Amino acid sequence: MATHALSPAAVPAYRGGIYEWLTTTDHKKIGxxxxxxxxxxxxxxxxxxxxxxxxxxxxxxxxFTNEHVYNESFSIHATVMIFLFIIPMLxxxxxxxxxxxxxxPDMAFPRINALSFWMLPLGGILLLMGFxxxxxxxxxxxxxxxxxxxxxxxxxxxAGQDLWIVALILIGTSSILGGINFLVTxxxxxxxxxxxxxxxxxxxxxxxxxxxxxxxxxxxxxxxxMLFIDRNxxxxxxxxxxxGTAVLxxxxxxxxxxxxVYVMVLPAMGVISxxxxxxxxxxxxxxxxxxxxxxxxxxxxxxxxxxxxxxxGAVFLPFFALMTFFIAVPxxxxxxxxxFTMFRGQLTFSxxxxxxxxxxxxxxxxxxxxxxxxxxPVDFALHDTYWVVAHLHYVLFGxxxxxxxAGLYYWFPKMTGRMLDEGLGxxxxxxMFIGFNLTFFPMHMLGxxxxxxxxxxxxxxxxxxxxxxxxxxxxxxxxxxMLPFIWNxxxxxxxxxxxxxxxxxxxxxxxxxxxxxxxxxxxRLPEIRSERPLFDARHGLVAHDTxxxxxxxxxxxxxxxxxxxxxxxxx
Amino acid sequence: xxxxxxxxxxxxxxxxxxAVLLLIAIVGIVxxxxxxxxxxxPPPATAQAREISQLYDIIFAIAVVVFLVVEGLIVWSIFxxxxxPGDTDLPPQxxxxxxxxxxxxxxxxxxxIFMFAISWQTLDHVDAVSADPDVHINALAGQFQxxxxxxxxxxxVLATQRRAVGDGGGMAVPVAKSVxxxxxxxxVIHAWYVPRFLFKRDVVPGxxxxxxxxxxxxxxxxxxxxxxxELCGTGHRAMLFDVVAMxxxxxxxxxxxxxxxxxxxxxxAPSGAAVIDLAAQAIAYDKKTxxxxxxxxxxxxxxxxxxxxxxxxxxxxxxxGAVIAxxxxxxxxxxxxxQYQPLAAGTYQFFCSIHPGVAxxxxxxxxx
Numbered sequence: 001m002a003t004h005a006l007s008p009a010a011v012p013a014y015r016g017g018i019y020e021w022l023t024t025t026d027h028k029k030i031g032x033x034x035x036x037x038x039x040x041x042x043x044x045x046x047x048x049x050x051x052x053x054x055x056x057x058x059x060x061x062x063x064f065t066n067e068h069v070y071n072e073s074f075s076i077h078a079t080v081m082i083f084l085f086i087i088p089m090l091x092x093x094x095x096x097x098x099x100x101x102x103x104x105p106d107m108a109f110p111r112i113n114a115l116s117f118w119m120l121p122l123g124g125i126l127l128l129m130g131f132x133x134x135x136x137x138x139x140x141x142x143x144x145x146x147x148x149x150x151x152x153x154x155x156x157x158x159a160g161q162d163l164w165i166v167a168l169i170l171i172g173t174s175s176i177l178g179g180i181n182f183l184v185t186x187x188x189x190x191x192x193x194x195x196x197x198x199x200x201x202x203x204x205x206x207x208x209x210x211x212x213x214x215x216x217x218x219x220x221x222x223x224x225x226m227l228f229i230d231r232n233x234x235x236x237x238x239x240x241x242x243x244g245t246a247v248l249x250x251x252x253x254x255x256x257x258x259x260x261v262y263v264m265v266l267p268a269m270g271v272i273s274x275x276x277x278x279x280x281x282x283x284x285x286x287x288x289x290x291x292x293x294x295x296x297x298x299x300x301x302x303x304x305x306x307x308x309x310x311x312x313g314a315v316f317l318p319f320f321a322l323m324t325f326f327i328a329v330p331x332x333x334x335x336x337x338x339x340f341t342m343f344r345g346q347l348t349f350s351x352x353x354x355x356x357x358x359x360x361x362x363x364x365x366x367x368x369x370x371x372x373x374x375x376x377p378v379d380f381a382l383h384d385t386y387w388v389v390a391h392l393h394y395v396l397f398g399x400x401x402x403x404x405x406a407g408l409y410y411w412f413p414k415m416t417g418r419m420l421d422e423g424l425g426x427x428x429x430x431x432m433f434i435g436f437n438l439t440f441f442p443m444h445m446l447g448x449x450x451x452x453x454x455x456x457x458x459x460x461x462x463x464x465x466x467x468x469x470x471x472x473x474x475x476x477x478x479x480x481x482m483l484p485f486i487w488n489x490x491x492x493x494x495x496x497x498x499x500x501x502x503x504x505x506x507x508x509x510x511x512x513x514x515x516x517x518x519x520x521x522x523x524r525l526p527e528i529r530s531e532r533p534l535f536d537a538r539h540g541l542v543a544h545d546t547x548x549x550x551x552x553x554x555x556x557x558x559x560x561x562x563x564x565x566x567x568x569x570x571x
Numbered sequence: 572x573x574x575x576x577x578x579x580x581x582x583x584x585x586x587x588x589x590a591v592l593l594l595i596a597i598v599g600i601v602x603x604x605x606x607x608x609x610x611x612x613p614p615p616a617t618a619q620a621r622e623i624s625q626l627y628d629i630i631f632a633i634a635v636v637v638f639l640v641v642e643g644l645i646v647w648s649i650f651x652x653x654x655x656p657g658d659t660d661l662p663p664q665x666x667x668x669x670x671x672x673x674x675x676x677x678x679x680x681x682x683x684i685f686m687f688a689i690s691w692q693t694l695d696h697v698d699a700v701s702a703d704p705d706v707h708i709n710a711l712a713g714q715f716q717x718x719x720x721x722x723x724x725x726x727x728v729l730a731t732q733r734r735a736v737g738d739g740g741g742m743a744v745p746v747a748k749s750v751x752x753x754x755x756x757x758x759v760i761h762a763w764y765v766p767r768f769l770f771k772r773d774v775v776p777g778x779x780x781x782x783x784x785x786x787x788x789x790x791x792x793x794x795x796x797x798x799x800x801e802l803c804g805t806g807h808r809a810m811l812f813d814v815v816a817m818x819x820x821x822x823x824x825x826x827x828x829x830x831x832x833x834x835x836x837x838x839x840a841p842s843g844a845a846v847i848d849l850a851a852q853a854i855a856y857d858k859k860t861x862x863x864x865x866x867x868x869x870x871x872x873x874x875x876x877x878x879x880x881x882x883x884x885x886x887x888x889x890x891x892g893a894v895i896a897x898x899x900x901x902x903x904x905x906x907x908x909x910q911y912q913p914l915a916a917g918t919y920q921f922f923c924s925i926h927p928g929v930a931x932x933x934x935x936x937x938x939x
Contacts, residue, residue, distance in 0.1 A: 065930075068805045141802045147776060148759040153853050154714050154804055155759060240777025246760060247775060281654070286667040289676075311762060312773045313780035318691055325683035332679040333672070339644045340671070346654035346662045349583020357587045357645065361594055364641050368634045371683075375630055375690035377623045377697045381612060381769035384762060384800040426586045433590045441597060445609040450766025452800040455808035462796070539661065 025110035026519060027099050030117050032415055034092025035408070037121055038085050043482070044128070045080035048073045050479055053439075057472035059460035070456040071139035072160070076127070078142035079164065082264065083171045084124045086400050090267035091178050093407045094206040096415065098182060100510035101200045103191025103528070105520035108184035112177050119174035127167035130160030138164035141454060143257075144227070146238035146249050151231045162231060165224045172217045172224075175263075179213035182206050191509070193528030197291070200508045200531060201284060204291050205270030208298040212259040212266075216302075220256030223249055247314045254305035262301045264396055265363075266294060268403025269334060272356040275406050276338055277532075278504050279353035280345030286337045287531060293330035293337075300327045310379045317376050324374040331367055335360070350504070351425030355406035358433055362398025366391060369444065384454075387447025393440045405432075405485075412489075413503045417515045418496030424488040431481030438474025442467035507532035588649040595642050602635070613767050616795060616816070617784040619697045620769040626693045627769075630686060697770075700783045704751035706744060712754065712761035712774040712799065713880025714854065715806030716925045717742075718902075721826060730826070730833040733882050733900040737924070741813030745822035747788040754780045757880045764800035765814055771800050791818045806854065806929055832899075837908065844910070845869040851883045851923070852876035855931035863938045865916040870908055877903035885909055887936060888920045900925050914938045 021029060051073045055063045064070040095113065099106055107113045130137030135158020140149040144164065148155050186207050190199070199207075227249065229235035236242035238249045277284045284290060303323040306315040338360055347353065369391045373379045382388060405428075412420050446467050451458060458464050502511040511534050513522050526537045601609050610631070615621040652662075709720040709728075717735040719742040720728045734740030744750045754763055754774040764771035772780050799810035817825060845864050849871050850857045863869045875883050882900040889895050895914070901907040916939050923932035 067808070071802070071805060071807075139805075145760055145802075148802065148804060241757075244777075246777060280652075281662055283664055283666050285665060286672050289667065289672050311771055312775060314775070314778060317694060321690060321694075322687050325687045326680075328683050329676060329679045333676055335641060336671075336675045339641065339648060340665075342648035342652060343644070344662055344665065345648070345652050346658045347584070347649065347652050348654045349587055349649075351583075354583055354587045354590075357649065358590065360645055361591045361642060364638065365594075368638055371634060371686065372627070372630055375626060375686060375693075377690060377693045378627050378630065378769075380697065380771055381623055381627070381766075383771060384764070422583075426583065430586055430590070434593070437594060437597060441601075445601070448610065448612050450613065450764075450796075452764065452798060454802040455798075457808050459796075 023114075025106070025114050027095055027107045027110065027113060028415070028517060028521075030113050031092050031094075031096025034088055034095055034117055034120070037117075037124075038089035038092055041080050041084035041124055042089070045077050045085055046479060046482070048077035048080070050475055052077060053472040053475040055456060056458075056468050058469065059458050059462075059465060061457050064456060067456045068136060068139055071141075071454070072131070072137045074454060075138050075141050075144075075164075076130070079127060079138070079168075080124070081396075082142060082260070083168060084120065084127070086264045086396060086404070087175065087260070088120050088171075089404050090209075090264065090400070091175070093271065093404070093411065094182065094202070094209075094267055095178070096411060097407075097510060098203055098206055099185060099189070100414075100513070100517060100521055101203050101508050102186065102189065102194050103509045103522060103525050104185060104189035105522070107181050108189055109181050113181055116174040116177040116181065119170050119177075123167040123170035123174070126163050126170065130158075130163045133159045133163070136160050143250075143253060145253075146227060146230065146244075146246055147240070149227060149231075150239050156231075162228065165228045165231075169221055169224050172221050175213050176217050179210035179217070182210040183214065186210075191525050191528060193533075197288065198528060198531045198533075200270075201273035201287070201290060201294075202267070202270035202508075205266040205273070205294055208294050209263050209266045212263050212298055212301065216256040216259040216263075219252060220260075223252040223256070226252075247309070247312050250309050250312065251306070254308045255302075258305040258308065259298070259301045261395070262297055265400050265403075266297070268359065268400040268407075269294070271403045271407035271410070272338065272359050274508065275352045275356040275410055276341045278410075278506055279348050279350060279356075280342050281348075281505075282341055282345040283507075283532060283535075284337060285340040285343075286333070289333055290337050293333040296330040297327060300330070307374065307379075310373075310376050311383045321374055321376045325371070328367065328371060328374075335364060335367070350409075351420065351422055351429065352406045352410040352504075354426065354429050355402050355409060358402040358429065359399055359406065362394050362402065362436070366394030366396075366399055369394065382447055384452055385447035386443040386451045386453060389453055390440050390443035390447060393436075393443075397440070398436060402432075405429075410504070411510075412492070413499030414510055414515050414517070416493060416496075417499055418492050419499050419503060420492045420496060421488050424484045424491075428481055428484045428488065431484070432478055435474045435477030435479075435481055439471045439478060440474070442470045442474075446471075502534065505538065507535045509533055512537075584649055584653045588646060591642060591646050591649065595639070595646070598638065612769055615769055616765075616767040616790050616793070617770075617786050619784050620767065621787075622693050622696050623769040626690055629689060633682065633686065698782070700751065700781065701749045704783060705748035706750045707753070708742060708744070708750065709753045709755055710742070710763055710774070711880055712756045712763070712803075712810075713878065713882075713903075714758050714804050715799070715810040715929075716882055716900075717763075717799075717810065717812040718880070718882060719812075721829065730829040731902075732829060733902070734924070735812035737813075738897075741794060741815040743815045743817055743822055743825050744786060745819040746786045746791045746816050748819060749783055749785050751783045752781060757878060759803045760801050761799045761803050761810065762801035763797065765795050765797035767795045768797075768814075773801055786814075786816045790816045791821075792816065806926060809926060809929065838910075847871045848874075849885060850874040850876055851932070854881065854926060854929060856923075856934055859934045861921060861934060861936045863911075863914065863936060865938050866913045868911060868913055870910050872906065873901070873909055874906045875901050875903050879903045882925050883923045883932070884925060885921055886924045887911065887914075888922060890918060894924075895919070897924070 137160040140156050149161055226237040230237050236244045238244045238246055240246055273284055304320055306320040307324045309315050373382055409420055409425055446464050451464050499515045501514055512526050526533050529536055612624050612627055615624040707722040709722055711718040719732040721730050723729050756774040756776045761774040762771050772782050793816045795814040797812045797814055847861055871885050873885050879902050881903045884898045884900040886894055886898055887896040896911050898909045919936040921934050921936045926932040
């Protein structure tokens with residue numbers, strides 16, 4: 001046993017094959033396992049979505065002769081997508097990228113890192129085992145509002161709901177451990193010169209996300225434990241029949257689950273904030289403003305949970321409406337930051353940039369249609385209709401998932417040493433983009449015309465037939481769009497172009513080491529004088545700003561949020 | 572500015588730019604097409620809905636402008652600022668601009684405060700309740716149906732409408748009168764939602780929610796479809812109801828008839844008629860097949876073993892799907908004697924009209 005565990009001399013050789021992967025504490029391997037595991041659950045969740053869309057393609061019950069299975073399908077679809085795909089997928093990208101980006105050899109607690117990964121497949125298997133128990137899997141929606149999720153003949157009699165609770169507590173614990181690990185890593189393990197305001201935006205978003213995770217996840221865990229006690233030990237937290245309060249669960253649930261939306265979207269914003277500057281050959285426009293906007297979103301995120309409950313008649317509407325509207329401000333700041341990063345740049349349309357642009361265009365819609373729901377009286381019309389389904393998918397799919405793919409195309413060369421095929425990547429994007437909009441844009445029309453969520457059937461006279469059919473066609477197109485991606489990964493792993501250390505002319509430290517990086521990441525680090533150390537190494541600090549010689553004396557100012565630094569000089 | 576000669580855009584720029592343009596085109600087509608109403612709410616039917624619809628229009632206008640401005644900037648950047656082969660020099664390394672950044676913080680702030688102010692104003696009107704409403708209805712939601720209790724000024728139940736949809740069913744309301752609705756559930760959470768009222772409110776057990784609306788006078792004679800909007804279990808999608816708008820005189824007559832029917836004593840079953848036992852529990856009949864004598868009246872002694880809020884009935888359909896017998900639903904925990912006219916020999920279907928499409932609430936009636 002070496003005294004200095006992190007010293008390269010003490011690094012044991014990698015063990016071979018599967019044994020190495022099963023026992024690894026290397027953040028890069030764990031990150032890759034996060035990604036693979038999350039992608040597999042993405043396929044599972046997508047399959048359930050297609051089952052739901054198949055049923056809704058036409059009026060009448062065609063597919064789910066047992067409608068309970070329909071309810072199981074949309075409940076498990078959402079649970080898998082949120083808790084086993086988006087959140088861990090982004091945590092996985094963070095796991096891979098953060099130590100590299102801050103010039104650290106690994107996460108602060110490598111074994112806890114392995115533990116938090118391995119809880120995920122376990123939780124996922126527990127959740128899906130619901131289909132094997134009498135009564136089937138959880139069917140009360142991913143929100144599982146009591147009293148419907150309480151034990152009762154007409155509510156949730158089976159053990160599937162209990163498995164759902166246990167799985168979510170496990171996954172939540174994994175998140176908390178991961179969050180603490182990120183916080184300690186970011187605060188304690190940055191390379192010399194990497195001040196907080198020189199950190200890549202990706203690291204900042206993971207930092208804010210981790211704060212949200214650590215503060216909010218224990219709250220939903222408490223709600224889940226209370227629900228478990230209600231169901232199994234005769235508790236009376238949420239059941240009005242025995243003196244409980246049904247809406248209490250919703251308050252506690254959304255106190256976590258609204259910040260969880262930002263857990264699902266902030267790291268994806270981080271990804272595209274890395275991608276856009278690199279492929280525009282410009283720094284991020286308004287680096288510090290972007291960081292403050294990220295922190296602002298995180299903070300405001302704790303004061304808007306009840307906008308999911310406007311129709312319960314049990315919340316103070318004006319406060320939550322105002323806070324919800326305010327969230328649009330920092331989000332708008334970010335949107336303009338991104339657009340102005342491209343503005344007057346030199347754009348190279350590699351696949352990561354195209355997915356990032358996809359994020360921008362669709363996240364914009366997801367933000368705009370959210371404003372409708374923030375206006376309380378309009379929300380009375382839109383709440384629990386397909387409008388909300390459209391809104392949340394534009395944010396989480398059009399936004400986050402496109403961001404995830406931007407990240408996968410961006411870091412695949414670093415992870416594997418090989419490039420993904422650009423042509424297949426563009427086919428993937430085109431199919432997914434068209435499929436996505438065909439699926440989810442018509443849901444606005446369905447929602448405003450009155451189609452509620454979570455119904456297995458609708459009257460053929462309601463006027464919803466065409467939009468539903470279109471949405472189903474789009475859904476299958478999204479499914480098909482995964483084929484070129486999967487094919488691309490397999491082909492490129494064997495025959496892809498060799499990437500080299502820095503195929504994109506990156507800005508951040510992960511491109512300073514080999515692809516894939518060695519154990520413990522770096523043999524040597526470039527000097528870190530700004531948020532773009534590799535850019536500085538390539539072009540020299542002077543090129544960093546067109547007419548700002550003073551940043552040579554003060555690297556901190558070069559970052560650019562200071563007043564009027566060389567900004568007018570370029571016209 | 573780059574001086575390199577103009578080249579056709581890179582394939583990637585076409586994919587990305589084409590995608591954004593496609594998106595703008597989709598939104599544009601939806602907005603401008605004759606079916607352009609697709610993104611607008613259905614015609615509002617109440618005074619409250621009209622205000623919500625107006626609020627929607629304002630926010631919609633702001634949304635369209637924001638959408639076009641930002642997507643336009645994105646498209647412009649994609650086509651104008653692609654990297655050309657001659658671009659070896661770096662573009663200007665712009666880190667920010669305090670003036671624009673302040674502007675795009677301030678303008679949205681003003682915009683959202685404006686939207687908040689007008690929605691608060693609308694909310695005040697939508698949530699207002701008159702001191703002495705003209706009609707008071709208690710909507711009782713249960714898995715998976717609605718009942719509407721008509722209350723007098725003191726809150727006593729005058730009569731209950733147990734048939735929520737279809738012929739002779741629905742929650743009847745007078746037009747141009749204030750209708751005050753209280754919501755009650757004794758099982759899980761439901762939501763009362765009528766799209767043309769642009770309104771929904773949750774029905775939360777252990778908590779009494781209420782709201783008020785006034786149907787426009789021009790809507791007399793209209794039927795508005797509504798349904799439960801909060802997932803309430805397997806029969807969620809079948810939890811439908813109608814709101815039937817009537818001229819005040821028609822409404823008074825309708826209510827008087829409902830009250831009369833509620834107070835009438837049911838006629839005794841004809842002696843000698845065959846009595847068939849049938850029970851329902853947990854939204855399922857206890858028998859899937861029944862036998863009845865041909866060409867003779869018969870009686871089904873029906874026991875509804877479900878909780879009070881869950882109603883059932885036993886109707887009969889012929890082989891052609893036509894409803895032959897249409898009985899009044901009874902509340903949970905009660906029994907009823909349903910009388911049926913003589914039927915010709917053959918096979919029929921008996922079913923619960925409150926739970927259409929629920930397989931456990933259907934069966935075969937063999938008449939021989």
